[in-house]
Amino acid sequence: MTEGSIAKNIILFYIPLAIGGLFQQLYSFVDSVVVGRGIGAQALAAVGATSIVVWLTLGFAMGLTRGFCIHISQAYGKKDYHLVNRGFFVASVLSLIVGAMISIVGSLAIRDFLILMHTPGEILEQSLDYIKVILLGFVITVLNNLFMSVLQSLGDSSTPFWALLVSSVTNIGLDCVFVLTLKWGVQGAAAATVLSQVFSFAICAAGLKRLKFVSILDGSKSKNARLTVRMLKTGLPVGIMSMVTAVGGMILQFFVNDLGASAVAAYAASTKIRSVIGEFSNALGMTFMTFVGQNYGAQKYDRIKAGVRMGVLLSILIHIPLSAVEIFGGKRIASLMVTDPPVLELCRQYLLIVGIFVFFLGFLMVFRNCIQGMGNTWIPMLSGGLEVFSRLIFGYWLYGDCRCRSLCMDQRQHYARKLIFYFVSESSPDTNTGKHNRYKEHKNGFIK
Numbered sequence: 011m012t013e014g015s016i017a018k019n020i021i022l023f024y025i026p027l028a029i030g031g032l033f034q035q036l037y038s039f040v041d042s043v044v045v046g047r048g049i050g051a052q053a054l055a056a057v058g059a060t061s062i063v064v065w066l067t068l069g070f071a072m073g074l075t076r077g078f079c080i081h082i083s084q085a086y087g088k089k090d091y092h093l094v095n096r097g098f099f100v101a102s103v104l105s106l107i108v109g110a111m112i113s114i115v116g117s118l119a120i121r122d123f124l125i126l127m128h129t130p131g132e133i134l135e136q137s138l139d140y141i142k143v144i145l146l147g148f149v150i151t152v153l154n155n156l157f158m159s160v161l162q163s164l165g166d167s168s169t170p171f172w173a174l175l176v177s178s179v180t181n182i183g184l185d186c187v188f189v190l191t192l193k194w195g196v197q198g199a200a201a202a203t204v205l206s207q208v209f210s211f212a213i214c215a216a217g218l219k220r221l222k223f224v225s226i227l228d229g230s231k232s233k234n235a236r237l238t239v240r241m242l243k244t245g246l247p248v249g250i251m252s253m254v255t256a257v258g259g260m261i262l263q264f265f266v267n268d269l270g271a272s273a274v275a276a277y278a279a280s281t282k283i284r285s286v287i288g289e290f291s292n293a294l295g296m297t298f299m300t301f302v303g304q305n306y307g308a309q310k311y312d313r314i315k316a317g318v319r320m321g322v323l324l325s326i327l328i329h330i331p332l333s334a335v336e337i338f339g340g341k342r343i344a345s346l347m348v349t350d351p352p353v354l355e356l357c358r359q360y361l362l363i364v365g366i367f368v369f370f371l372g373f374l375m376v377f378r379n380c381i382q383g384m385g386n387t388w389i390p391m392l393s394g395g396l397e398v399f400s401r402l403i404f405g406y407w408l409y410g411d412c413r414c415r416s417l418c419m420d421q422r423q424h425y426a427r428k429l430i431f432y433f434v435s436e437s438s439p440d441t442n443t444g445k446h447n448r449y450k451e452h453k454n455g456f457i458k
Contacts, residue, residue: 336365
């Protein structure tokens, strides 16, 4: 990512990430179909009731590992392979510890949490059966996400793509065997998800092993205490930001729930569509975190500036058709999931408003991940706090006036507010690519 055509590097890195994200959404959708059709509506509701737990824990873990890999990306751009291995070793140890802690604490506290979330009694036991299996395999899930992030930070988006493809097909196949043939119920669906992560992890591990300069044992031979502290300072804010984003979603869901069953159904169907479309934006963000991280390590600041300009243009080109799909085709797509005319009309209203503002999401992903790629993860975390605050205030304020349409506006307004926050922060000397005062004391962002 530090040499050659900027546009070519970015596009070739972006495409496998975007397609891989779509496969993730595909197996999530098929998983829901198998559970709903193969076990029943109650089982589907039981799995759905655990979604917030998965969102919080997995979001934190994914954010944490991506934050760790910012240092690896910068070290790779600097061509300091020993530092790459040190970062890989530290990130692996920290991920193992975090995964184990979430698995143990989550297993002990999950019943009380689901009761606190007012999970209906008739589905509580099934919800527990499902989430306990997921938590049991959480260590492998965290390590899988770490190895994917390490590969991406080293400029390899193809191996993670094949890992996602294989894990998606494996998940679907195991779902059919465990749920439809062996009749293992929701535990079978959870086991299929965990085992598919094992396959993905194995492919990513093999991809890292093929890289001759990567050696986790080489990284273990150095004193890594200071590097550990620095990686935690970078990784924790990204993980916390992901959790805060989940809390923002909970707040919006709270207001939607009070609008009645039709609004809840419309919101659920619309967010399924948004999840698929959002993968294109997420892949764009991951692309620019890697691009900026490597070039920041190589001290190619002019290349970063050119890349950011390319990112804005690419974001517009990507989100024009996505916006058209939401505005003009949203209702038709939603009709694949729901058939009630009032629900479809609410889907149309939601996706129309969201589609108009989708460009803000693209710009947000570019700027946020560029800032993170330079090692500054605190500003995006603070912006996540701004998101939760704005959703709470504007959701409550707008709810009484315009109800459903206003909640749709609130969903988009927080992107605009966060963009303003990033522009203000970028004007400060601490995050400007031309002034690197904070990083000079650590030799361009690396602790030796």
